[in-house]
Amino acid sequence: EVQLVQSGAEVKKPGATMKVSCKVSGYTFTDYYMHWVQQAPGKGLEWMGLVDPEHGETIYAEKFQGRVTISADTSIDTAYMDLSSLRSEDTAVYYCATGSIAAAGHAFDIWGQGTMVTVSS
C-alpha cells in the first residue's frame, strides 16, 4: 500500500523553527517529487515547495522563500520540511503530497495525513 506517514503535532514558540517529516512506503521514493502544502485553520490550500528526492533539487513558492527548507533522505525514504522564524500566522496543518500519475503532471494523488503545527507563546 502506498503511504505517506507524517510526524506528529507540534507546538512551537514564535521565532522558532519547525521540522515535519514524511515517511514514504509502497513506492520508490526517488520516482516522484515530494511537495508540501500548508492549510491554515478554516482556510484553503497553499503550495510551499517541492524536492526532487533523486537529485536533491528544490523549488520554493515565493511566499515561503528564505524561510522554508525542503529536503529528502533517500537512505530512509523520508522527506522533511523546515520552516523558520515562525509566527502565529504559520499555525496550520502541513501536508506532504506527491503525484504518481505520469499524465497528471503536478496533481497530487497521494497525500500524507497532515501535521498540525501551532505557533504560540
Next chain:
Amino acid sequence: EIVMTQSPATLSVSPGERATLSCRASQSVSSNLAWYQQRPGQAPRLLIYGASTRATGIPARFSGSGSGTEFTLTISSLQSEDFAVYYCQQYNNWPPELTFGGGTKVEIK
C-alpha cells in the same frame, strides 16, 4: 503567479441534485487543472486531473470540463458523502508555482 478563483464560495444543494462548481484562472493553464475534495479533518483527495480525467476510484457522477481559463466540476447527483469542500489547482507552470483556488463548500440545503 497564476491566481485561481472559485465560485461560488458556498453552494447549498439537496441530496440527489446536480452541483456545478466553477474555477477561473488569471491566465491560460491549458488543461493542467486538477480538482480535489476535502472532507472535514481529512487530507484532500484527487478527483480530476487534466481538467477532465477522473482519478482512479472516483465515481462517474464527478465530471470535469474546460480548458484555458474556465473550468467546471459537475457532480451529477449529490450523495451524502459529497458534502465537502472542493478545490481546483493549476499545475501549468514550469518551474512550478502551483496554485489552488480558494475552495467551494458544498453544503446540504
